[in-house]
Amino acid sequence: MDNCIFCKIIKGEIPCSKVYEDDKVLAFNDINPEAPVHFLVITKKHLESIIDFQNEDYLLINHIIKVINKLAKDMGIDEKGFRIVNNIGKDGGQTVPHVHFHVLGGRHLQWPPG
Numbered sequence: 001m002d003n004c005i006f007c008k009i010i011k012g013e014i015p016c017s018k019v020y021e022d023d024k025v026l027a028f029n030d031i032n033p034e035a036p037v038h039f040l041v042i043t044k045k046h047l048e049s050i051i052d053f054q055n056e057d058y059l060l061i062n063h064i065i066k067v068i069n070k071l072a073k074d075m076g077i078d079e080k081g082f083r084i085v086n087n088i089g090k091d092g093g094q095t096v097p098h099v100h101f102h103v104l105g106g107r108h109l110q111w112p113p114g
Helices: 005-010 055-074
Strands: 018-021 025-029 037-043 082-085 100-105
Touching: 005 025, 005 037, 018 055, 025 055, 037 055, 055 100
Parallel strands: none
Antiparallel strands: 018 025, 025 037, 037 100, 082 100
């Protein structure tokens, strides 16, 4: 999508602090971190939310989890724990209509989040 900020990041039109990239996903540090470790994993295929997944897209979830596990270990948050957040729609707090997962760690996270 032409106006999607995440699509522009994927295309290199907007810079990011990349932590991982392959043919399916891009991971980068959040520009407004809510924890000492806060990165996003976004799909390279533009899908507004997981509600838009079709049969061929469900394999992306498996791949995203593998990438998150790798990065959590690389960043040293795997042993104490971390949070994965995927917001869906306006009431769910989704501000960018492109599938993305926030990964937060490096401190004790409160519950409920808000």
